[in-house]
Amino acid sequence: MFVLGRLLSGGACKRGVSLLRTRVAAPEVKTSVKRHSSGPGQRMDIRGIYPPIATPFTQKELVDYHKLEENLNKYSKIPFRGFVVQGSNGEYAYLTSEERVEVVRRVRQAVPKDKLVIAGSGCESSMATMQMSDQMAQAGVDAVLVVTPCFYRGRMDSRALIHHYTQVADACPVPVILYNVPGNTSLDLPVEAVVTLSQHPNIVGLKDSGGDITRIALIIHKTQNQDFQVLAGSAGFLLAAYSVGAVGGICALANILGQQVCQLEQLCVSGQWEKAKALQCRLIEPNAAVTRKFGIAALKQAMDWFGYHGGNCRSPLCPLTESETKQLQSDFTSNGWL
């Protein structure tokens, strides 16, 4: 059985208390991103905007930790709530287990203590996911983000996924965030599974990258008594997600237009919907270009344009073709960002 004390003590969870916060007590319109804890029994507050950071590589495709840290330094001026390490955009599927942990460790060291570090710890087997989650907790992350296992997707029904996440959350020293990304997994974590899992005290929320706003609204509705937090998995539907009750976003585009994504967050939480709408609309094409349309190679190319270290991907991800690069550029220029 899960023991709450576990969450609140132990080396891996030193910052645990300070991150706890009651969502209930939050003012309806936030005007500041400051968060603080307010006592035991409440879940970690994960509200806000996070870039799912890219992993820079050397020409030989080794992790370039120096460039990674330089990127993080540049991000420190942006009012992000924290950083997600090894979301899909971090090419985590291409990293070894050792690299996954090491990248997380370096990020935790590089970013200020008041920024959350959330690490993608999902693997295909429950056993490996538990081990990885534990290692990442030891590396100092505040929470882990656990993608749905998907290779045997034909059998990944509610029963299997509830079992998987329960095992993982029971064992994990830090809070768990569910991660639904059907574009990569060809699998949707069923709503009923999310609702069941939202009752687990160590599962604090969901990152949903599918973009089905009806589904997102339904999940928020059906978990409303659980202090369960939903984060939009893309800047493309961030405003819509806020409109139905999401509390933040983990947005690839924030690697490039971080300030603007945070501004969109502020417009949403402060109820300035018309301005939010205008800004949201200008972010859709750039966002699509660096995600669904051209993928991580485009994300990294655009990072280069905007002063970050993007660079090449690990193979088999290929560089953009010339024509793709032009389209990418056009998706930024036509919306006034380049």
Added chain:
Amino acid sequence: MFVLGRLLSGGACKRGVSLLRTRVAAPEVKTSVKRHSSGPGQRMDIRGIYPPIATPFTQKELVDYHKLEENLNKYSKIPFRGFVVQGSNGEYAYLTSEERVEVVRRVRQAVPKDKLVIAGSGCESSMATMQMSDQMAQAGVDAVLVVTPCFYRGRMDSRALIHHYTQVADACPVPVILYNVPGNTSLDLPVEAVVTLSQHPNIVGLKDSGGDITRIALIIHKTQNQDFQVLAGSAGFLLAAYSVGAVGGICALANILGQQVCQLEQLCVSGQWEKAKALQCRLIEPNAAVTRKFGIAALKQAMDWFGYHGGNCRSPLCPLTESETKQLQSDFTSNGWL
């Protein structure tokens, strides 16, 4: 070539002028559903909520015009903008050409003059669609709703669809509304096709039933200079659609909970987003139950429960099983509607 005068004159378009209105001049927050025209050269204003009305049948599966009129009478107390006849929920695919026109004619006669009547006139061929659109215009409708032809979906690319809709809109005596309903057609009208078609003076908007809110926002963004109006095709994402700039909805659920859907519209257009969110969330499961989950048989069953004439569908649509009926009921009761 399209002649604007055609839109503004002629027997079929008697009410045309009174429906024209500039969207630009609209106050940002509407507090009343009253609309009025403001001059030539502007497109018909289609803002508001419409039920895509169901078609009641006798036990022998003939159209029951009497019950149809009784339903319309009951709907007259609800602040709908108008009625959509032969959307997907009207079982139009099961009606003969003659029935399609006759149902439209009866509805036009039965509803007050200040209510818009929009008729689904889409057929597979351009030729048939033009004929049907013309007949429906003769029957007095204010606009036609033209579904994407889909049987040869492998060839229904932007080129084909732009050609189709241009032909239809050129010939049609009343304004045309595009209709994207991938759940039925297994086809998405490409965004680029919508953007091109939005420049046609006789194409006034789009009903999008797909629920991809990023797509809807992008369409609104890219047609913002065209006075092009987007209607949500489902109550499931109505709030989200308003949040990104949609101006109304054609919602199956409005056949049952019409007052509530109109209330949601009012909360959205008056900027009461928190209340809107609470109401929206309670509508998602009932809406899913009468659409995607159990289909038109469920819509009609629920209509019976709420005092309308639902009744049986045309074969091959089957009545609900006992178990489905129970789930349907539960989706209404658990949200406080039954």
Added chain:
Amino acid sequence: MFVLGRLLSGGACKRGVSLLRTRVAAPEVKTSVKRHSSGPGQRMDIRGIYPPIATPFTQKELVDYHKLEENLNKYSKIPFRGFVVQGSNGEYAYLTSEERVEVVRRVRQAVPKDKLVIAGSGCESSMATMQMSDQMAQAGVDAVLVVTPCFYRGRMDSRALIHHYTQVADACPVPVILYNVPGNTSLDLPVEAVVTLSQHPNIVGLKDSGGDITRIALIIHKTQNQDFQVLAGSAGFLLAAYSVGAVGGICALANILGQQVCQLEQLCVSGQWEKAKALQCRLIEPNAAVTRKFGIAALKQAMDWFGYHGGNCRSPLCPLTESETKQLQSDFTSNGWL
């Protein structure tokens, strides 16, 4: 209830008896395409190759009956078992009800009495399908081919489809052939539904265009006691279909390379598998080009090249682009057909 006598008498079924034949008594390796009847109580024999004929149109998109007859005259030299009128390649979805019947009537008049004429009579509603089937029977067809209704595909489960086909087959004066074409309908007629329907005395077989050979083999296996005949819906998998027990094919490519498709049939039924394989392989790319890849416009373009009347399609089907035409040509030349 279905009455067998109905099948064997009545004006619409004059040739019924002569077409009946026991499949059981057939020699395992046929060396001739001659068929004959062998008594009452047996189902109509539908073995062999059929082109699902294209519908020529005039420049104004009206049915060109003269060209249609000229095509049929040219086909008379090819050992087809018969002709399918208004399969998907006949653009039936673009014809009015009246045109559908008239085309069928003309074909029946034009082709020799010993050729089967099978007409696509499927509509979305059961009622319309029954009427259309009846009209086509009156026009003299030997059997009707009934596509799965699909617009409300979310509800077209086994229950609905069994009900639909049973109603239609009960009422139909001529034998019914099921028609599964997921490429157009986005729906697969469930195997269990086929097995149930195979027991209906007036349902004689299935045209399966999906190309899932495991499914086809399973259907043949599970209906082996029903004298139920399966026809491949495409030349692309004709050999494979014969290898698991199919008895013929309705193949778009037979509109162009009719002699060759019939030759492939002969190689298969006479057990010359190596030769069959060589021929089969050369047909795959031309077949894909005129079906899945470029559709009916390509079929008609290639018909023109091979001396038939192809011509334009009804709108919204567009002519091929120049680049598509070149690829089409290449798919024929690279396999030695042009």
Added chain:
Amino acid sequence: MFVLGRLLSGGACKRGVSLLRTRVAAPEVKTSVKRHSSGPGQRMDIRGIYPPIATPFTQKELVDYHKLEENLNKYSKIPFRGFVVQGSNGEYAYLTSEERVEVVRRVRQAVPKDKLVIAGSGCESSMATMQMSDQMAQAGVDAVLVVTPCFYRGRMDSRALIHHYTQVADACPVPVILYNVPGNTSLDLPVEAVVTLSQHPNIVGLKDSGGDITRIALIIHKTQNQDFQVLAGSAGFLLAAYSVGAVGGICALANILGQQVCQLEQLCVSGQWEKAKALQCRLIEPNAAVTRKFGIAALKQAMDWFGYHGGNCRSPLCPLTESETKQLQSDFTSNGWL
């Protein structure tokens, strides 16, 4: 650049020479499974039937090497060409890198020298795949089977996949077999990529589990000058695959009904198509039950019934429910296997 000598020498490839064989010289009808080499410059002959062996686990979900060896001993009486270790059915996605190599090493030790051992070495990144392939070669395998990387499937086009497989095949000390399994990867290796890759001297063939027989025939046709060998990835379409030129199969069902799958092979290669058809048909439902329908848990359950060690899967794969177990049993009994 690839050096053929590399294939024919070096520690990892000791049995390389003895496995080389010209496919051209093979008698059209094999009556024995014996194979031998016939000189340099030819590709490894991989014809025949292989079970993609399951991985037994202890109750604690550790690899049970003892049970694995007992299974292999039982399989030694069956005329398999060899064994595939860590196909999808081996739960390879749930094994650590170390376990993957160790399982392969144990299998190589346990099975007779004249049996091929083919190991699944695919990982998401090219780098990891090269390392894994090398380690497996060191462990003594005859060839590696490389699944398409798929997590970033939106970017896994021909360009990326050709690059990936070329890198891997250039570096790999043993021959490479391409592995297409869209049921797990939601990705189809494009035919054009297969055709290009078939020209690589160290890529000897393809395992295709998709079951699209037209695609399989086309690949065989377009690679006919390359001595490129295609293996069916499932017993469900084994006969059909042979009918179009496949040379063997890697069939999950061979873990259970190995003798029968080998018998089907013999009937196909000796041209006894009618008997083959009868046997093939009885294998479809059991095969579907242990693959697509109920997955690896069913495969292992049936292994238990047939005297092998199946046992539990690694989590999150769940045991069958009672109802699933009954259906599984029925799929075997109704075809006369239990």
